[in-house]
Amino acid sequence: MTTGREIHLASRPQGVPTPDNFRLVEVDVPAPAEGQVKVRNLVMSVDPYMRGRMNDVKSYVPPFQVGAALDGGAVGEVAESASPDLKPGDLVLHGYGWRDWVVGDARRFRRLEPVAPPSAFLGVLGMPGLTAYVGLLDIAAMKPGDTVFVSGAAGAVGSLAGQLAKLKGAGRVVGSAGSAAKVAYLTEELGFDAAFNYRDGDLAGQLKQAAPGGVDVYFDNVGGDHLTAAISRANVGARMAICGAIAGYNEPVPGPDNMMMLIGKRLTLRGFIVSDHEDRMPDLIREVGAWYAEGRIKAPETFVAGLENAPEAFLGLLRGDNTGKMLVNL
Amino acid sequence: MTTGREIHLASRPQGVPTPDNFRLVEVDVPAPAEGQVKVRNLVMSVDPYMRGRMNDVKSYVPPFQVGAALDGGAVGEVAESASPDLKPGDLVLHGYGWRDWVVGDARRFRRLEPVAPPSAFLGVLGMPGLTAYVGLLDIAAMKPGDTVFVSGAAGAVGSLAGQLAKLKGAGRVVGSAGSAAKVAYLTEELGFDAAFNYRDGDLAGQLKQAAPGGVDVYFDNVGGDHLTAAISRANVGARMAICGAIAGYNEPVPGPDNMMMLIGKRLTLRGFIVSDHEDRMPDLIREVGAWYAEGRIKAPETFVAGLENAPEAFLGLLRGDNTGKMLVNL
Incomplete structure (x- = not known):
């Protein structure tokens, strides 16, 4: 059993969010069951749209729940696998950010070709x-x-x-x-x-x-x-x-x-x-991926270190502290 | 020489227009010169967009000028013609409303097939x-x-x-x-x-x-x-x-x-x-013209009588006095 950490929504913000709206929680991370993988997250994304999800209103993505972990884009490495589709060491993109470990159905994790650093799949190629x-x-x-x-x-x-x-x-x-x-x-x-x-x-x-x-x-x-x-x-x-x-x-x-x-x-x-437009992802990877590899397109990134600082990264994003993509290294 | 009447813009309205912004003016109406026609107007249109033209601002149609006649859609009958393209008695659609007589270049007047009452060409078929x-x-x-x-x-x-x-x-x-x-x-x-x-x-x-x-x-x-x-x-x-x-x-x-x-x-x-979409006029005439002729589409009209009452018709339009198309019979 691994001990993991998650960021929970402690309370819904009124207006500008504050650190009090977040809580760092320790959880037990089980071994993967049949069809599951256990993933250690490397980097996670904070995005402006997450502010909307903190309100309890119907929108294009469901609201976050008070007392439960937040989620969002992240890239991790498979640590243990009970699925034939993924093996330890695979780099995967998924929607279980705001935590350092995650166990879930292997079908919810997309294997990445390591053609770019992990963070690129949350930014320029994501x-x-x-x-x-x-x-x-x-x-x-x-x-x-x-x-x-x-x-x-x-x-x-x-x-x-x-x-x-x-x-x-x-x-x-x-x-x-x-x-x-x-x-x-x-x-x-x-x-x-x-x-x-x-x-x-x-x-x-x-x-x-x-x-x-x-x-x-x-x-x-x-x-x-x-x-x-x-x-x-x-x-x-x-x-x-x-x-x-x-x-x-x-x-x-x-x-x-x-x-x-x-x-x-x-x-x-x-x-x-x-x-609505994920059918265009192959075009992005082909066209923009090539420009990125050639150095013709720059993908600025601002990194914050450590899951415990993810709320501050998010608050900084809303204040505009970042240049380019705001990310949290885990 | 005929004596005609025109409605001039006396002053630019501030906010809601008032009768003082308009002036009825008598003018001499000459005989048509070579290439011109002289037209007696039968019915004219007042439209919401005319309010915007009373302001002195750049827009998609030029502003009305203070001290000059207003203009807008009208249907008239050719009284005299010095053009081979139009003959006395022809029904014509043109942009010289707000006056009871007009003399102008025959190319600015479009001959109408009298398949509907004149007012229809300012409304359902216009x-x-x-x-x-x-x-x-x-x-x-x-x-x-x-x-x-x-x-x-x-x-x-x-x-x-x-x-x-x-x-x-x-x-x-x-x-x-x-x-x-x-x-x-x-x-x-x-x-x-x-x-x-x-x-x-x-x-x-x-x-x-x-x-x-x-x-x-x-x-x-x-x-x-x-x-x-x-x-x-x-x-x-x-x-x-x-x-x-x-x-x-x-x-x-x-x-x-x-x-x-x-x-x-x-x-x-x-x-x-x-x-921008006049290329669709033939489709309108064909499709909607047929429905109109069959009585499947109704074109409500509100008529005001007399050029001298055209300003009041326009003010009534802005107040919402009309049901359907607001028109002035001349």
């Missing part, structure tokens, strides 16, 4: 990568020459969406981020044509300066004022992929007061959930 | 009909079985959109309107399955009662609270054709505070302008 890929190419139907605006562009999804837009021939790629250091990172390291700090205010004015010819595609990770600004600066026929709304995760935010512009500008706003 | 047709079928991609919600459903566009949805196999068609009489008209005369009075408040609650299975297609003529309610009651994958925003024509209205739902529900909101 859910955030697929989100950027599908949102930009399928939902917003980006065309070569388009001016693309990405909000929250230093985040896991945004940093990939912007680079992907450049590689796909966008005429101009503009990003917003929450600090001067991130803004510099976008233009100096990731190849964005322009970027600005949304904490400086006047989003519409800053966006106008960054994209003087207007915006053809908006990849929205933030919602709220960002969406309002994007609508105000959109060109006729612009498409907006509504991917995340981190501005509204803790509390409702006012909606855009310029929705009327959807009419005159013939705008399309389309929300999406990456899990 | 711009409002095409708006309903394109918005429902192309923009919102309505499928048989869908539950369709139409706001402002007693108006020119809304009344046609709802009937068209039924004829195209919608599972349930629900409308909102601004009086009990209009609500009764929708269900008793136009075949809507349910309708409610938006002036009674609690839009989301009334919509839930009218469409307990949720909304698959929303045809938005109103914006504001209506759009918020539609988003809150939308089913996964719902499509919203953003056609008009009469709630926001006189002053900005707050945007939907539930835009985050676009993500989880995978909603698509798409604004459109009918003039």
Whole structure:
């Protein structure tokens, strides 16, 4: 019997979550039963969508339960196997994050070819990568020459969406981020044509300066004022992929007061959930995997060490402490 | 020389327009020069979009000029012609409303086959009909079985959109309107399955009662609270054709505070302008023209008599005095 640790939801947050909403719990980890595997987690993901799951509301993923372990994307190594499909040492992707050990049905664990470091399967070659890929190419139907605006562009999804837009021939790629250091990172390291700090205010004015010819595609990770600004600066026929709304995760935010512009500008706003689009994963691995291997796409990562610090990693994510994908090494 | 009358924009309205914003002016109407026709107008249209043109802002149609005649859709009869393409007695559709006589280049007048009364070419077989047709079928991609919600459903566009949805196999068609009489008209005369009075408040609650299975297609003529309610009651994958925003024509209205739902529900909101879709006019005439001739689609009309009363007709339109298409007989 192994002793494992899990992070439980101690209470539902009201507004901004605090450390009190989480509890570290020790549990016994049994040997795998027939058809099961026992996996030691190596790295786990914290994602903005998890904030929504902390509320007790119906949504596209079920809410977390108070007093039970949280879950989410993780990569681990098989330690013991009672399934013919997986063997000790196999690297696996699965949905049992927020714990250092897990025992479960082998069919819930996907074996990974070790073509990239484990964390990449939680980022550029995983859910955030697929989100950027599908949102930009399928939902917003980006065309070569388009001016693309990405909000929250230093985040896991945004940093990939912007680079992907450049590689796909966008005429101009503009990003917003929450600090001067991130803004510099976008233009100096990731190849964005322009970027600005949304904490400086006047989003519409800053966006106008960054994209003087207007915006053809908006990849929205933030919602709220960002969406309002994007609508105000959109060109006729612009498409907006509504991917995340981190501005509204803790509390409702006012909606855009310029929705009327959807009419005159013939705008399309389309929300999406990456899990509807897993059929595109092979395309991501093929196309983006190659660019990643060649070093043509960078996948910034921010690591926090230790399961006990996973709640702090999540709180930091909501504050915007991360550049790129926020991960916890276990 | 004929003496004609025109309605000029006397001043730009601030908020709700008043009669003082209009002026009736007498003008000399010359004989047509080479290539021109002289037309006596029979009926003219007042439309919600005209309110936007009274503001001095860039939009998809140029603003009206202070001190000059307003314009808009009208049907007239050719009185004199100096063009080989039109002859006296021809019925013509054109953009020189708000006046009883007009002289202009014959190429700006489209000869109509008199298959329907003149007013029909300003309604069911004209711009409002095409708006309903394109918005429902192309923009919102309505499928048989869908539950369709139409706001402002007693108006020119809304009344046609709802009937068209039924004829195209919608599972349930629900409308909102601004009086009990209009609500009764929708269900008793136009075949809507349910309708409610938006002036009674609690839009989301009334919509839930009218469409307990949720909304698959929303045809938005109103914006504001209506759009918020539609988003809150939308089913996964719902499509919203953003056609008009009469709630926001006189002053900005707050945007939907539930835009985050676009993500989880995978909603698509798409604004459109009918003039981009004139290639669909032959389909409208063929398909809807046949239904209209057979009496399977009703095109309610509200008439005001006399050019001098055109401003009042327009103000009444903005108040919602009309059922169906608002027209001025000249």
